[in-house]
Amino acid sequence: METRQVIVGRQISLGVKLALMAFCVVLVASLFFAAVNLFGVQWYRTAAVSRMEFAGGFFAERLLQQLDLMASDGRRIAALPEIDGVVAATGQGLHDQKVQESPDIYWHRRLEAVFDSVLRTRPHYSQLRYIGRDDNWREVVRVNRVSDRTEAVRRSALQSKGDEPYLADEAALDAGQPFFSRVTLNREQGRDEGPPTIRLVVPVPGSDGRAVGALVINADFESILRAAVIYPADGYVVTAMTSSGDFMRYDPVTGPGPLRFHGTPGWRAEDLPDLSGIVPSGSTRATKIGWQRAINVTGLSAASLSRGERLPLRTDIFVVTELPTPYLFAPIRQQLVYGLAAGIVLSVLAGLVAWHFGNRLTGPLNRLARGLRASEPGDDLRDLVPESNDEVAELARAVVKLNERLYQKSAKLNAIFAEAADGLITINQEGVIEEANVAVARIFGYEPSELLGRNVSMLMSDKEAVKHDRMMRRRIGQATPQRLIAGREMPGKRKDGTEITVEISVASTSHAGGTRFIGVLRDVSSRREAQARSEALVQALERSNADLDAFAYFASHDLKAPLRVIDNASAWLEEDLAPYLNDDTRDSMNLLRSRVARMDRLLDDLLNHSRIGRIDEKAQIVEGRELASELRGLLNLPEGFTFEVTPDFDKLHIPNMAIKTILLNLLGNSLKHHDRPTGLVRLSGRETDDAYCLSVSDDGPGIPPAYHKKVFEMFQTLRPRDEVEASGMGLAMVLKYVQIAGGQVRIESDGGRGTTMHVVWPKVRAKSDKSAWRAA
Secondary structure, X not given: OOHHHHHHHXXXXXXXXXHHHHHHHHHHHHHHHHHHHOOOHHHHXXXXXXXXXXXXXXXXXXXXXXXXXXXXXXXXXXXXXXXXXXXXXXXXXXOOOOOOOOHHHHHHHHHHHHHHHHHHHOOOEEEEEEEEOHHHHEEEEEEEEEOOEEEEOOHHHOOEOOOOHHHOOHHHHHHOOOEEOOOEEEEEOXXXXXXXXXXXXXXXXXXXXXXXXXXXXXXXXXXXXXHOXXXXXXXXXXXXXXXXXXXXXXXXXXXXXXXXOOOOOOOOHHHOOOOOOXXXXXXXXXXXXXXXXXXXEEEHHHHHHHOOOOOOEOOOEEEEEEEEHHHHOHHHHHHHHHHHHHHHHHHHHHHHHHHHHHHHHHXXXXXXXXXXXXOOOOOOOHHHOOOOOOHHHHHHHHHHHHHHHHXXXXXXXXXXXXXXXXXXXXXXXXXXXXXXXXXXXXXXXXXXXXXXXXXHHHHEOHHHHHXXXXXXXXXXXXXXXXXEEEEEEEEEEOOOOOEEEEEEEEEEEEEOOEEEEEEEXXXXXXXXXXXXXXXXXXXXXXXXXXXXXXXXXHHHHOOHHHHHHHHHHHHHHHHHOHHHOOHHHHHHHHHHHHHHHHHHHHHHHHHHHHHOOXXXXXXXXXXXXXHHHHHHHHOOOOOOEEEEEOHHHHOOEEEOOOHHHHHHHHHHHHHHOOOOOOEEEEEEEEEOOOEEEEEEEEEEEOOOHXXXXXXXXXXXXXXXXXXXXXXXOHHHHHHHHXXXXXXXXXXXXXXXXXXXXXXXXXXXXXXXXXXXXXXX
């Protein structure tokens, strides 16, 4: 087969066509814009950042020179002999033999002269002081600038400065390194007086290395900033700031502005430079290029580090340099305009080409879409499928199949909705019924057409309608699907006005651009009536139980009282008539008392039987060995009989109540009904995951299978009571205990020799005591 025939028979897919077209258009546009921007924008941006950093560093250097000059003055003054003389004269009281006055006064005057000379040459200094550590850092020598002259402060006016923040860090003072304090208002006598001031503190060490005093130079912060002589070029705006928000702005036209100190009139936060995205500090060196402006922040500490040493500032001082972004990118702007124009032309051409080819490729899809919009559910859409074998035809065939499946599924759901036995209803956010099946109409006595478009409150009682309106207002706008009501019974109102009881479940969902509520309704009026009858039966049963309690009280007191009288009277008669009684009369008297005792036991057993399940018996988990020992002590084991307990039972951990009573009855029956003078009674048991399996076996007479159920009835014995003294209630009580616990009891015997009673006692009771007692 030739290559041409292979290509013709195998068409290029729609996906490949679209991919090739998009690739070509995007490739051309990308190459063009990359060529325009790649070699221009990055270089100009890097150059702009370098330009801003240079400007910021230059302006910071001008301000740094003034602070360096102040630090240099402090170091030189601290090294003068006048400082040592004042320290020695103040601390040790030495005298200079070359002068007639005391060394204290001499060195004070010399130091005042030094301070006066410095203040005259440094107009921005406002005060020089030497402060001794003694007496809470009291001033020793102080010279102030007063207007255009200097003035030495007399000793009586000198102050203690131990409470000032710049002298609070004694560790820094003892370290001996000069530092600049925070910029604050000048303070006199503990009050803020004077302009914002920055202080240079130069510790003066003693012989032990600790600071004995400090040289403090106060400088007017505004004068320092003005002395920096910062004159930015056109377009630049430079602001010197502190971390407290104090600032001075240098304008290229008007020059330095006034110092705005935080907390004083004229200071406003909105006047501060916008430093969004930059965290300013003394060590900050950052540049940010925005759409409107470029900004550089250079901290003085960072600037001093670039010179090899760090400026000891306690207040972060930084210089903010701002420049409109157009000034930075003016050269590239024209290039971008040309590139943008070329890109627009290219994009238009690419769009026209894509539109042309797109129409040719998507024509069949558009025809398919128009056909789908014009079709009705169930219409045959196969005529819309193109005859080609490309992806468009495959897509059309898939859409037709999907439409058929959706129609079938919709028809199935509509059938389920219409024929459901329970009522199904949907309402919108306003409570208007949009859909209701036949069951809803049947429950409320309407035709289905009478329900659509009306408010659902028509199916409710007036009280429920008010609650429903409040709930609907609260649910408006909540589009999250959730279950609102589940199995709630509420009164409904039929068309004829009669009320019925309806069980309703409601859920909300988001559908068709809004919230919809779906309700499932069921008429439970008949169930409510049956429930009422059941409750009446329960009440009757409770009254019967009350009567049984009354009977039990009567049996235990009123019936037993005459028996005690008969027993006592017969004993007295036998004692009084002893000389006149013969053997027959004595047998009659004994028979009388035995019948009284039997009746007393019968009443006791009857009372115990009635109380089973109605009295809460607290059970404790005990070992099988301990329970067997207790049973052995309670049994009246006749001579010649053996009570045997298996090792498996000894290892059990078992509740003692009411298992102890059950086992005691079973063991007593085995001994009581034995027909030989010697015998064996064996107690065994094992534990499963959910129950205790207990067995009591003996070698006495067996129980015929015909009587296996009868022996559990009340007052039933297999031997006459004249032969065996028994009430016939023991096994009946065992059966009742086991039934209440949800267990089982059965007899294993063929009626010959030997009987085994099996008891299965569950670990977890299957019913509550009250309900189980009713069932028993």
